[in-house]
């Protein structure tokens with residue numbers, strides 16, 4: 056699954072809470088027994104999407120391994136009308152009853168005879184309407200069905216052994232209205248119409264866990280994807296297949312890159328990419344039938360920005376990497392979900408970088424590493440590997456920290472053992488466990504064997520311990536340097552002493568030559584002898600390590616001064632992120648930090664300037680009070696205007712994608728926060744061009760232009776945006792106008808925009824777009840939180856329970872008063888779903904850190920801005 060991170064609109068789909076402390080002896084009740092296990096399951100669904108409910112039956116072939124007289128499977132909120140059990144000697148009398156959490160218990164008079172049995176269940180149910188399980192969506196008057204089963208919602212669609220270790224072949228049959236299409240994991244083997252109904256029988260699947268099954272029905276359209284090792288299509292709702300072009304063009308090279316890495320073809324018989332109009336995650340790796348949020352998959356070929364095209368490639372590569380890692384080999388239980396996701400992100404970025412190097416995916420990935428290290432600096436962080444012994448929220452096992460940290464740790468280990476040895480280990484692991492399940496240790500053991508190094512020992516210190524290390528390097532004398540480690544923390548936070556086994560990648564200059572070397576720092580400190588006395592030592596070559604680093608101030612200045620000569624793009628981007636962490640830790644003063652950003656903003660590589668833009672969010676949040684806005688505007692102009700002057704406001708015909716990705720970020724900050732009149736005038740012109748003829752405007756900057764134009768917009772423009780949003784046929788157009796509605800500044804329009812967010816014809820996933828806009832454009836940082844509390848019941852009714860805990864993130868920012876109020880709000884029984892308290896604790900700690908930074912550095916930052924923004 057791909058969580059859409061760091062995007063305001065899906066703030067709800069970000070990090071999950073710390074898992075509950077594991078009980079001393081975890082009860083086995085959270086797992087189904089293994090005395091009676093399924094070996095094959097046929098499912099038949101009478102799925103008319105026009106109705107509110109459906110009926111179905113399952114026929115499950117069982118292997119009874121022990122003579123038990125009771126066993127369980129899952130069937131949550133399902134009306135079971137009949138249960139029939141048949142053994143080798145014929146029918147077996149069986150009773151059934153519902154238990155906690157959707158368990159269906161089956162009991163027999165006398166113990167079953169070991170051997171094959173068949174369980175048949177008939178049932179009925181209503182379609183879900185919150186985009187989980189088997190759910191119904193109405194678009195343009197047409198009814199559709201889609202599925203989203205991870206982690207434990209297949210059990211809500213039909214009875215099944217709904218745990219990843221029960222990996223079996225399934226065979227699905229659906230009966231739909233004659234005019235509807237049906238898509239599932241496999242191609243159909245028969246498709247017959249009779250009396251207004253169409254019966255589609257899908258081929259038996261390869262062994263799959265239930266969470267990877269998928270179904271889509273309705274008046275679907277198809278766009279073929281030629282040029283792959285298997286047949287492929289983009290699947291859309293009626294009228295949208297014309298938007299499939301970018302997905303059709305970019306999927307084959309990504310799939311081919313993955314096939315080359317894994318040294319074996321894509322493992323399933325076909326590949327459908329399904330665009331779903333209502334969908335909580337970014338995408339989901341159902342085998343052979345990957346589902347995507349439509350705004351990610353469907354792009355207008357003429358109107359897609361570089362950022363949208365990059366996101367599509369990244370998300371797609373992540374999902375397709377899962378076809379081998381997750382689908383072909385599946386985690387045994389949810390405690391290895393972090394690895395499933397980390398590996399898919401790590402591998403996906405590798406494949407995306409190979410297929411489309413112009414998007415700079417490997418540099419962009421550093422943003423995720425920085426996010427993980429910032430989260431991991433706090434006391435409220437947790438070890439990413441934890442026993443999962445509660446069914447409350449299984450996806451908690453892979454929050455954003457786990458995705459990003461896991462991915463960074465995999466990169467670090469790959470650098471240490473070498474890419475070829477790492478790959479050999481991965482291939483051995485896949486070969487040993489294909490079509491079956493595995494645990495994380497199976498992978499480490501395979502990589503350890505291939506590399507001849509103790510990979511498991513290194514991994515354990517990063518997976519089983521919370522926090523991020525700080526590696527310091529000091530010169531001793533001559534060519535000797537001392538490496539030392541401790542747990543990194545923000546100023547004012549005391550953390551427990553922790554030691555990691557860290558592959559430290561040193562980069563240094565000696566005798567005029569720049570060299571690199573990886574050393575394993577296993578204790579608190581160690582001495583290393585280099586080839587000669589170093590001019591400087593950078594402790595994180597290629598920023599491949601999951602650790603913060605510090606060097607003496609003079610060395611830091613030497614590294615910064617020679618940055619463009621000696622440091623790679625990734626190292627320069629990482630330098631900016633590390634400096635931001637040193638500011639949090641109290642090791643760098645606020646004025647020094649702001650001064651240090653200036654040369655990096657002028658870096659010729661767009662990604663480096665992009666990292667500086669990324670750093671501004673924290674500066675604004677922590678330091679920019681209403682009184683300081685004008686002086687901050689001067690600083691933003693001084694910082695970013697040279698970069699914009701170099702790349703220009705207008706797109707150039709032959710420019711790099713990285714330039715196209717940077718331009719909208721510069722325009723946004725210079726227009727909104729820098730109040731740059733030329734930028735605002737340019738944005739107004741682009742917005743006018745776009746409204747007159749979308750094909751004439753640069754798609755990369757249209758979204759920003761509409762927002763900047765709204766800042767000074769009147770009611771007529773507001774109404775026009777609203778009208779265009781409701782009439783949009785391209786998902787991205789809808790998103791552009793929707794998010795721009797939050798940028799109108801007149802108080803009356805702010806209120807109207809918020810009313811529209813609460814009561815307008817929006818999808819549940821779109822509710823926070825406008826409040827987030829108000830927060831940034833109107834400087835009402837607390838607005839999304841207040842909006843949520845004012846509309847809590849209505850919002851809660853539209854959200855599946857597992858996402859409710861993320862509402863706490865709306866209390867983020869720099870206000871301790873709001874955090875206190877939110878802590879009280881979320882501790883009321885009516886607002887406290889399981890896991891909310893831990894999530895709220897994380898948010899509150901981040902707020903305290905921000906407030907502490909403000910009180911500590913606010914004075915020097917204020918003085919610096921006033922001094923340096925003067926013309």
Ligand SMILES: [Zn+2]
Nearest residue numbers: 056057396399
């Ligand atoms: Zn995933």
